[in-house]
Amino acid sequence: MTVETKLALTGEDVRSYSEANMEPAWLSDKRQKAHALAETLALPKPDKTKIQNWNFTEFPVHTVKDEPLTGLAELPQEARALVDIENQQNIYVQRNNTPAYTKISEELKEQGVIITDIFTAAREYPELVEKHFMTEAVKVDEHKLTALHAALMNGGVFVYVPKGVEVKEPVQVLFLHDSEEASLFNHVLVVAEDNSSLTYVENYLSLVPGSKGLANIISEVIAKDGARVDYGAVDVLSEGFTSYINRRGIAGRDTVIEWSLGMMNDCDSIYENVTHLVGNGSRSEAKSVLVGRGRQKQNITTKIIHWGMDSEGHILQHGVMKDEASTIFNGIGKIEHGATRSNAEQESRVLMLSEKARGDANPILLIDEDDVTAGHAASVGRVDELQLYYLMSRGIAKAEAERLIVRGFLAPVVTQLPIEGVKKQLTEVIERKVR
């Protein structure tokens, strides 16, 4: 049965938004089609979480207008802590829906590296964006939320690294949220050509305690033969959002995509992180840490699909649940027929800090090839009594001992983040959330 959803924005509204943005025809047409699809397509079905009654379509306003920043020093205090203002070479800052600041080093510019907001990219680099925008990694017609995303996209960034170029300094992206009314339909498109390399780190940071809006966020990472992309993210969106955050990657031959995701939202969230290991010898490590508190409901699916031979996929999910929060952790390793000698490993662990919290770890291996290796480990439990005893026997009080154990448990992502300010922020957010 198909239920028609009446959307907050009409097709006409979307068209005028496209026009105001001076979008190329291919994009505005794509949005129109997406808008029609969004009315009819069904919601996705994240395993074991019912989202039929979640609000993914109603929001107060499509865009809020803000002034751009004249420099990084103008960043609000909390955001400034994330950035090494003196030394950060390459950065994009977006304030709610407004591209607020972009900086790229002369050296990278000369090498042909592009860092720019997604709308400018669509206008100035139409051939690159059209080729990769929701064509391979994520498709418009997958379900209602991908279609809605394409129709309503109101921000995001495009990062392009040409063939053979190694971007040595991390590219930093800040998505700041400081208006209760704002909704975030951000699209991140990262394209790394053959034998290039990139470290990309993004922060979603709410500077207001509540939200009435939606977050429907998609990131696509297209990493071609021999490329390497390290993608780090720390999401701290405030209570009140309903968020759908989908990060996907496609890896070519001998390509590496590494994900280090700190999922620290205070809102109900559906997370999807999928990597297609298409090329032979491609590799991915997908690490996520999550903290659930209050009455937050979350569902996280990390999936690595092996198409290429000798491909190597490692999933790590560590979650801490407190109060009455509930989270489902799905880890899926899929090996397609023909992906011989591939290896799919995964580890999902959930630490329960309260009686009323709920955490499920579902490790799934789907294998259509004989000559492969695969393994999984999953556990849901309380803080280990003997670990506590050990730490306390050195004079450390129980609360502090628990804090150390939790911090250690979530360290796998913290240690991977290459920007000191972001690493520190994630540590602090963790401490604040589990306290």
Next chain:
Amino acid sequence: MSTLEIKGLHVEIEGKEILKGVDLTLNTNEIHAVMGPNGTGKSTLASAIMGHPKYEVTAGTVTLDGEDVLEMEVDERAQAGLFLAMQYPSEISGVTNADFLRSAINAKREEGEEISLMKFIRELDSKMEVLEMDPDMAQRYLNEGFSGGEKKRNEILQLMMLKPKFAILDEIDSGLDIDALKVVSKGVNEMRGEGFGCLIITHYQRLLNYITPDKVHVMMQGRVVKSGGPELAQKLEAEGYDWVKEELGIEDETVGQEA
């Protein structure tokens, strides 16, 4: 001088009585050895004093300078001056050895009186050198992936950094080769002296070749059945435990469970 006094201690694990009235008094400036065959309650004694969650004290007292240790939480026991070098230390992922040690040292200090990073590093480096530990060990996760010998050295490192009044070493010699044994002994001997007392729990006399005890106690059937000077350890090494059993009329020295 401080005194750790154990009187009539009875301890159960999962409803089974392991210690059946242990009496033992240890002063600072003394090193005592507790010896005995497997399954006689030696490790249970160590764990019960420290407050292991699985061990239940059903009767008797443990006091430190008259203070009731059994009333204290585990961390309070450590704060009061007790330390247990464990036979099977926990592994804690994501917490570096150095971070852990600093937290432990600062736990004993007032807020605002925390050890400075420089002083901490200097002290850590010098103790690790005594114990011939690879400097990398400071940045590795606490006991994670450590070999048996590395874990034992790490226990002694903690002992040297935390400087307790009383240390209990629970089979610190098990699984150590002779070189590691010497290193571990060197660490303990460095602690020896005024203001430090130590209870060494061991099966074998060989550790006592390097750390000479002031007193030796033999445990059987969950009690201390014989005490003496260092010569007792030598006699046990040479002749085994049978003569003690014979002398005391004991047939089965164990308490029916590995402990």
